[in-house]
Amino acid sequence: MTETPTTHEPQPPKKKQHPFRRAVLRGLAIVMPPLxxxxxxxxxxxxxxxxxxxxxxxxxxxxxxxxxxxxxxxxxxxxxxxxxxxxxxxxxxxxxxxxxxxxxxxxxxxxxxxxxxxxxxxxxxxxxxxxxxxxxxxxxxxxxxxxxxxxxxxxALFIGMLYLLGKFVAANVGRMIVSWFDALIHRLPVIRNVYSSVKQVTDFVFVEQEIEYTRVVAIEYPRKGIWSLGFVTGESMLDIAAAANEPVLAVLMPTSPMPVTGFTITVRRSEAIDLNITIDQAIQFIVSCGVVVPAHQQQKNNRV
Structure with missing residues (x-):
């Protein structure tokens, strides 16, 4: 029995937005962030x-x-x-x-x-x-x-209290108390979901990241042909470089739309492509799920 080849009907061209509507949406895009x-x-x-x-x-x-x-x-x-x-x-x-x-x-x-x-x-x-x-x-x-x-x-008192609280949390005893409190919250069925989401957002906005990113790279991950953005954090471990028989990089792979979460991988340096974008531009790209692309990296007249 021979299978009938499937034919794909050409999709109608995407209808362009009315100039008035497009101008209004652009105006909203400008006004909404500061508002x-x-x-x-x-x-x-x-x-x-x-x-x-x-x-x-x-x-x-x-x-x-x-x-x-x-x-x-x-x-x-x-x-x-x-x-x-x-x-x-x-x-x-x-x-x-x-x-x-x-x-x-x-x-x-x-x-x-x-x-x-x-x-x-x-x-x-x-x-x-x-x-x-x-x-x-x-x-x-x-x-x-x-x-x-x-x-x-x-x-003045509120800012001073926040300063003292931050210094206390940075100390070993304060960090232990916060960790104990987080562990206690994560045992509560419904509250832990809300608390975890809010904590990720507040940590991303207010907490200074201790990890120092050196540059942004693109890696074929999780398989060949799929490119993912990552932040280079270091040169990984000596044993891994010896096994790969070439220099390697430790790369943090952030997840969309919350780049504060992610995982670390080690790749060959030859498999990482340095991108001409800043850390902030990469974060905007990840948070927007690829919608916000740096101006100098945008593909002209290329429709998906």
């Missing part, structure tokens, strides 16, 4: 503000209010009460007190007038202060712990 970068940093700051800065700010404010708390329930005996502009005042020692209209308690006049003179600083989602506690908290916000002081101080 997404800004959005990412805004999201990171909002997360830090919500879960770190605001709790610390509230704690500092409550501690400050507790320190300066000075509220009188009644007028001391023998002290004269005066009335000015519809408010009652009395002076005890070096402090002048004013009576609140709502609960008739007496608070320092400097606290009351500071809050009233800065009414525009009241939080939009809160009613104007009417109790002694509310006046003291707003006074601390206005005078003692304003955002203009807290945010620079917080950033």
């Amino acid at each position: 997404l970068t800004i959005v990412l940093f805004i999201w990171a700051w909002n997360t830090i503000e919500t879960y770190v800065f605001l709790p610390l700010e509230a704690t500092a404010r409550y501690a400050t209010v507790w320190t300066i708390w000075d509220v009188r329930e009644n007028v001391p005996d023998g002290v004269e009460v005066t009335e000015r502009q519809g408010h009652q005042y009395f002076t005890a020692g070096d402090t002048t007190y004013v009576q609140l209209v709502r609960n008739k308690r007496w608070i320092p006049a400097y606290v009351y007038h500071n809050v009233e003179d800065n009414a525009e600083a009241w939080p939009a989602n809160q009613p104007p202060p009417s109790t002694a506690k509310a006046y003291f908290h707003q006074y601390v916000r206005n005078e003692l712990l304003p955002r203009s002081r807290l945010i620079p101080l917080f950033l």
